[in-house]
Amino acid sequence: MEELKENKAKELIKESTPKVLIVDDEKGLRLGTQRLLEMEGYYVETAENGTEGIEKGTNNDFDLAVIDLKMPDIDGLQVLAEIKNARPNTVCLIATAYASYDTAIESTRLGAYGYIPKPFTPDELLYNLQKAYTQRVLMLESEQLKKEREANLLELANERSRLSTIINLIGDGVLVINKQGEVVYRNNAVFKNLNIVEAKNNIELLSKLPDKIIDLIDNYLGSDELIKKSYSTQIEIIHNELFVEAVTSPVPNPDGTLAGVAVVIRNITELKKIELIKNQFVSMVAHELKTPVAAVLGFLKIIIDKNLNISDQQRDDFVSRSILRLRSLLDLVNDLLDISRMELKTKQREIVTLDIKEIIKSTVELLEIEAQKRSISFNIVMENYVPVIKADQNEITRLFTNILSNAVKYNKEEGSINIITGSNENYLIVKVIDTGIGLKDDDKEKLFQEFYRVKNEHTRGISGTGLGLTIVKQIVDSYHGKIEVESQYGKGTTFTIYLPINNNN
Amino acid sequence: MALIAIIDDDPDIIEASKLVLKSHGFDIITASNPDDGYKIVMEKNPDLIILDVMMDEPDDGFFLAQKFRKNNVKTPILMYTSVSKTTGYDFGQSDMVPVDDFVEKPISPEELIEKVNKLLNKN
Numbered sequence: 001m002e003e004l005k006e007n008k009a010k011e012l013i014k015e016s017t018p019k020v021l022i023v024d025d026e027k028g029l030r031l032g033t034q035r036l037l038e039m040e041g042y043y044v045e046t047a048e049n050g051t052e053g054i055e056k057g058t059n060n061d062f063d064l065a066v067i068d069l070k071m072p073d074i075d076g077l078q079v080l081a082e083i084k085n086a087r088p089n090t091v092c093l094i095a096t097a098y099a100s101y102d103t104a105i106e107s108t109r110l111g112a113y114g115y116i117p118k119p120f121t122p123d124e125l126l127y128n129l130q131k132a133y134t135q136r137v138l139m140l141e142s143e144q145l146k147k148e149r150e151a152n153l154l155e156l157a158n159e160r161s162r163l164s165t166i167i168n169l170i171g172d173g174v175l176v177i178n179k180q181g182e183v184v185y186r187n188n189a190v191f192k193n194l195n196i197v198e199a200k201n202n203i204e205l206l207s208k209l210p211d212k213i214i215d216l217i218d219n220y221l222g223s224d225e226l227i228k229k230s231y232s233t234q235i236e237i238i239h240n241e242l243f244v245e246a247v248t249s250p251v252p253n254p255d256g257t258l259a260g261v262a263v264v265i266r267n268i269t270e271l272k273k274i275e276l277i278k279n280q281f282v283s284m285v286a287h288e289l290k291t292p293v294a295a296v297l298g299f300l301k302i303i304i305d306k307n308l309n310i311s312d313q314q315r316d317d318f319v320s321r322s323i324l325r326l327r328s329l330l331d332l333v334n335d336l337l338d339i340s341r342m343e344l345k346t347k348q349r350e351i352v353t354l355d356i357k358e359i360i361k362s363t364v365e366l367l368e369i370e371a372q373k374r375s376i377s378f379n380i381v382m383e384n385y386v387p388v389i390k391a392d393q394n395e396i397t398r399l400f401t402n403i404l405s406n407a408v409k410y411n412k413e414e415g416s417i418n419i420i421t422g423s424n425e426n427y428l429i430v431k432v433i434d435t436g437i438g439l440k441d442d443d444k445e446k447l448f449q450e451f452y453r454v455k456n457e458h459t460r461g462i463s464g465t466g467l468g469l470t471i472v473k474q475i476v477d478s479y480h481g482k483i484e485v486e487s488q489y490g491k492g493t494t495f496t497i498y499l500p501i502n503n504n505n
Numbered sequence: 506m507a508l509i510a511i512i513d514d515d516p517d518i519i520e521a522s523k524l525v526l527k528s529h530g531f532d533i534i535t536a537s538n539p540d541d542g543y544k545i546v547m548e549k550n551p552d553l554i555i556l557d558v559m560m561d562e563p564d565d566g567f568f569l570a571q572k573f574r575k576n577n578v579k580t581p582i583l584m585y586t587s588v589s590k591t592t593g594y595d596f597g598q599s600d601m602v603p604v605d606d607f608v609e610k611p612i613s614p615e616e617l618i619e620k621v622n623k624l625l626n627k628n
Contacts, residue, residue, distance in 0.1 A: 040620075192571050287559060289609065291610075294515075294518065294611035295515055297516035297611035299517065299521055302614070303525055308525065308528045318521075321517055421519055455514070455538070460537070
């Protein structure tokens with residue numbers, strides 16, 4: 001066992017060439033030791049007196065030093081003290097012919113690792129040096145570990161401050177309550193999200209928390225067993241202006257007991273606003289869908305009711321009116337689907353180079369029959385050069401169909417529709433000028449809103465979904481174009497559509 | 506026989522309601538917007554007003570009902586409602602909604618006649 005250890009130490013020394021300093025005033029011993037150690041694989045330097053020993057031992061990081069106790073200039077114990085002071089990891093051995101109990105104690109106190117009585121045999125020296133070198137390796141390892149630990153601690157401190165900076169930067173309020181119900185951590189967003197203007201300390205902060213949050217926290221603190229679930233609640237902090245969602249979660253100790261409660265407070269005002277708009281939209285859609293259904297059901301109930309005894313002519317009238325209502329309901333559903341597809345961007349677009357002249361001409365052809373019934377005339381004025389645009393043919397056709405069919409529907413008998421096409425550097429410009437019923441200022445503002453339909457004595461009997469211009473606006477916007485409307489009530493309306501040339505969509 | 510005013514912007518609803526009520530012997534006057542509705546009520550002084558809640562604007566029916574009460578028109582009002590259930594609105598009698606009863610669209614002829622008779626017999 002002991003032998004094995006020794007062999008191992010010998011190998012280690014051959015591999016690593018330990019640096020040894022021999023401090024001795026006896027020349028023969030110095031040289032003899034040096035030769036012996038170099039043969040064993042050590043690197044050796046020597047000093048012939050105490051002064052040289054201090055100089056060499058403090059300027060270089062020797063692994064080992066063998067110091068003679070009695071030297072003419074400086075005492076070996078002082079050499080030992082100076083070297084240990086400058087190089088605490090140099091393992092020092094004291095060699096002496098005057099071994100005494102007192103010097104042994106003193107040299108140990110000063111940091112000597114061992115004591116070699118003179119005269120010593122080569123084996124005695126080598127054995128002591130091997131042991132000392134093993135110590136040196138251990139000391140260096142522990143030094144390394146200590147350095148790493150210090151670096152880790154620094155890292156940890158940095159990490160903590162970084163984490164706290166991050167938590168302070170996030171928009172969600174973070175609040176930690178300990179088991180005693182005291183606030184132990186809060187970031188700045190807690191104040192902002194709960195609209196707490198001032199809290200001098202954490203006790204005051206606690207008193208200003210909304211009841212709903214306190215209730216959730218008490219839930220955890222008041223329970224005998226650890227509640228592992230998270231709970232959330234929505235709170236209206238400022239009426240219609242600030243909504244938050246508070247999520248509470250337990251913070252467990254490593255042993256599974258409750259350490260505290262963490263609360264995350266998120267501002268959900270925007271979400272609530274969207275929810276409100278969505279609800280309004282849903283109820284508007286519901287109303288628009290229900291209205292024709294109610295009318296048709298009303299007619300059907302009359303037709304089937306034997307007591308009412310309606311004439312054949314009345315029955316036919318009700319049936320054809322029901323068909324009209326159902327047709328417009330179908331239009332409405334189709335428009336709604338288009339709008340939702342466009343908003344979801346799920347609509348497959350086929351972007352091609354389009355000749356706007358062709359689209360306008362074919363759209364006019366389609367509407368001509370309807371227009372002629374009421375003696376409305378189309379008049380197309382096109383510049384010789386009309387730039388091409390890149391867009392989806394169906395969408396652009398839909399755009400002009402909606403605009404032009406409105407120009408027919410809301411026109412007067414024997415009215416006219418002028419279509420003027422031109423361009424500037426950036427846009428293809430199409431003006432659609434009708435001589436129709438025109439718009440009041442109020443109506444102009446709401447024109448592009450979903451389901452908005454101008455209602456006055458002139459529009460009675462004109463059917464529509466109220467979504468045509470909403471779709472137009474959506475299409476124009478999706479190509480980064482714009483649409484303008486000018487109108488004079490009773491005289492007519494002009495829509496000007498700008499579509500970007502060279503757009504890359 | 507009693508005179509009933511129907512105020513609704515949907516001509517088909519007016520037509521259907523009118524036919525059902527006429528078959529039960531009521532006389533009917535109609536209007537398709539709040540202004541005309543107010544006018545015919547002031548001129549003809551009907552025994553009952555049937556009023557649609559949503560006309561041009563979502564609350565047109567409410568505003569017209571309030572206008573009648575403000576101007577001392579005490580005629581009973583039966584209100585047609587449409588999406589109250591969808592929107593979570595629960596209508597009830599109040600100063601905000603000074604009407605006497607509600608009929609949810611689509612209208613069932615029996616329910617309409619029953620509610621009309623009830624309101625007319627109250628006076």
